[in-house]
Amino acid sequence: MQHDPQETEPRRPRPALAAAAAAAAVLLAVTACARTEEDASEDDGGGGGGEGQEQVLDEAAAGDETCTLDEYGGEGFDLTDVRVGFSQSEAESNPFRITETQSIVDEAEERGVDLITSNAQSDFAQQINDVQDLMSQGAEVLIIAPLNSDGWKPVLDEAAAEDIPIITVDRAINGTACEDFVTFIGSDFVEQGRRAADQMIDALDGEGEVAVLLGAAGNNVTTERTEGFQERIEAEAPGIEIVFEQSGDFTREGGQSVTEQLVQSEPDIDGIYAQNDEMGIGAVTALNGAGKESGEVSIVTVDGTEEAVQHIVDGWIHGVVESNPRFGPLAFEAAESFGAGEEVGTELIITDRAYDPSNAEEELPHAY
Amino acid sequence: MSAASVMARVDRDRARSWLQDYGVYVGVAAIVLFNVVFTPGFVSLENFRVQAVQAAPIVVVALGMALVIATGGIDLSVGAVMALSAAFVSLYLGYGPLVSVLVALLVGAVAGAVNGTIVAVAGVQAIIVTLAMMIAGRGLALVLVPQLEGIRNPALREFGSGSVAGVPYVVWVAALMVALVLFLVRRTLFGRRLVAVGGNRRAAELSGLPVRRTLLLVYTLCGALAAVAGVMTTARLQASDPNSVGLLIELSAITAVVVGGTPLSGGRVRVAGTVAGAILMQLLVATLIKHNLPPSWTQMAQTAVIIAAVYVARERGRS
Numbered sequence: 001m002q003h004d005p006q007e008t009e010p011r012r013p014r015p016a017l018a019a020a021a022a023a024a025a026v027l028l029a030v031t032a033c034a035r036t037e038e039d040a041s042e043d044d045g046g047g048g049g050g051e052g053q054e055q056v057l058d059e060a061a062a063g064d065e066t067c068t069l070d071e072y073g074g075e076g077f078d079l080t081d082v083r084v085g086f087s088q089s090e091a092e093s094n095p096f097r098i099t100e101t102q103s104i105v106d107e108a109e110e111r112g113v114d115l116i117t118s119n120a121q122s123d124f125a126q127q128i129n130d131v132q133d134l135m136s137q138g139a140e141v142l143i144i145a146p147l148n149s150d151g152w153k154p155v156l157d158e159a160a161a162e163d164i165p166i167i168t169v170d171r172a173i174n175g176t177a178c179e180d181f182v183t184f185i186g187s188d189f190v191e192q193g194r195r196a197a198d199q200m201i202d203a204l205d206g207e208g209e210v211a212v213l214l215g216a217a218g219n220n221v222t223t224e225r226t227e228g229f230q231e232r233i234e235a236e237a238p239g240i241e242i243v244f245e246q247s248g249d250f251t252r253e254g255g256q257s258v259t260e261q262l263v264q265s266e267p268d269i270d271g272i273y274a275q276n277d278e279m280g281i282g283a284v285t286a287l288n289g290a291g292k293e294s295g296e297v298s299i300v301t302v303d304g305t306e307e308a309v310q311h312i313v314d315g316w317i318h319g320v321v322e323s324n325p326r327f328g329p330l331a332f333e334a335a336e337s338f339g340a341g342e343e344v345g346t347e348l349i350i351t352d353r354a355y356d357p358s359n360a361e362e363e364l365p366h367a368y
Numbered sequence: 369m370s371a372a373s374v375m376a377r378v379d380r381d382r383a384r385s386w387l388q389d390y391g392v393y394v395g396v397a398a399i400v401l402f403n404v405v406f407t408p409g410f411v412s413l414e415n416f417r418v419q420a421v422q423a424a425p426i427v428v429v430a431l432g433m434a435l436v437i438a439t440g441g442i443d444l445s446v447g448a449v450m451a452l453s454a455a456f457v458s459l460y461l462g463y464g465p466l467v468s469v470l471v472a473l474l475v476g477a478v479a480g481a482v483n484g485t486i487v488a489v490a491g492v493q494a495i496i497v498t499l500a501m502m503i504a505g506r507g508l509a510l511v512l513v514p515q516l517e518g519i520r521n522p523a524l525r526e527f528g529s530g531s532v533a534g535v536p537y538v539v540w541v542a543a544l545m546v547a548l549v550l551f552l553v554r555r556t557l558f559g560r561r562l563v564a565v566g567g568n569r570r571a572a573e574l575s576g577l578p579v580r581r582t583l584l585l586v587y588t589l590c591g592a593l594a595a596v597a598g599v600m601t602t603a604r605l606q607a608s609d610p611n612s613v614g615l616l617i618e619l620s621a622i623t624a625v626v627v628g629g630t631p632l633s634g635g636r637v638r639v640a641g642t643v644a645g646a647i648l649m650q651l652l653v654a655t656l657i658k659h660n661l662p663p664s665w666t667q668m669a670q671t672a673v674i675i676a677a678v679y680v681a682r683e684r685g686r687s
Binding site: 217290 | 407408409410412414415418421422510514515516518529601604605606607609610611612613654657658660663664
């Protein structure tokens, strides 16, 4: 679809003007290129290997069921002898996705694994094609970061026919564990919501009015982070009232615009729960613009990006619940054990860190 | 047909015509009245500033869109051009804020010129050309700036959040653009030509008007205006975010234009109506947010408004 518009010109070619315009655009892009690369290497915060950044499993939250090679079918393998395919769901345009892909790529490099990758750019049909392509390119192990939980049956059947083990990361696939896929490694989004509520209760001493900046509508991350938050607030802090819930679409712009409206209609709001860091940072900009002081409104967010944790240090954000995207080490570890015939848990829930004023400065290097 | 029924029909046409031209002001008045009565904190200087600042990019984009629609065309690429301009602000910031903003505006104009050239010279339908630009433009913006980049520049920050004489800079800029477009439409030959091209392209060609040059200029202007909106948004956000800047703004802009009384078939342009239409779109969103109604309602409300506007225009077109 992304052809140069020039190519769609079917008749009466009078290319001089168009060509000049296109050339100018390309020229501008080229002169700017050297600068982007420099900038990018400067703030290369991603990566999976850093000390203390790795994901840690939460033994208590994990399911009891396990999966072995015998139950799943297929032959044992050594990771260094097989080709591994990784299918990313969304464009690497936010810190979470960048760090996630980087973590998988780095870990593969470290282990000397032959890795092929694809990115579906938030198009589910594309992701199905991607996974089929990865298989046709000879992937014998698949790591999938699924865009949706449903709609995977045809591909899973195809993979099962060839006994290709599948590991899903960050979102689950609806199917039967150890039949449709080997294991799911991810965060517990409901738990993230509960922990955000704990931070909010702490910040407000259990008393006050709170606004929620929701993520994109119809997304399980949004629903689960809302569910956990509401549940915990209702159970633990009857003095806190959720008076406002609007979507900021997980973007900074959305968080800023909605918060600008919010402070006009609810000037006495005590707390804002932003379901990701970007919206939380947008809220900070909005509050700043409306003349609020840092700390006047307690903001709690989820993700753990460097910029958000820095805002805790500066006093604008009260707390950040981490959602750790560094899936590389655990995913390859699971694949290795599975290939060696060992038992692998079918639901591996990771422990997410939390940042608050007491540890933000010290833990800042762990943020992504 | 009796004289009475002819008279009734004339009256009805007049009513429709009045509604198409002035309905948008009634709409704005109604929504303002509703908010004055039912929305706490609506009548305050601070709130007016917030609404004006948020409406500014929609107003600017809608102005360009009004010119394009007046020629009988459409520009779906305005959001992508905003993203492109945001990307170039970030890329060229190293050369200083003024250079980066000028480059961003130039890039917007170039993108518009590419649209205009293909529409005017090759005669490809505007909806297809600008759809391609919508996809390719955002794609290029994401290649250049793959993830949100913070803009830490005092001058741009001041432009995005500061005021002079109590009015935010971005609102001054939007007002300046309105004045510029009003002048073009009402006082220049170019203004008369673009309406003539939209009214009847064949007739305009036969009477020797420079149809292609006019179209090229109109699309270039639309691109440049979208870039102005991209710079505004970037300055306000203090970040360049090609992934989400200007997403779906084409819908708000087209709605603002149509609601403002410019028919989609072209041949006529209502600048003040377009500005009122953009303000109506902004107040609609703000009202639903302030009353904490589900976000999906916003889309439905916007859809209802555009259908109502197109219905009024259609009735008039038939008679």
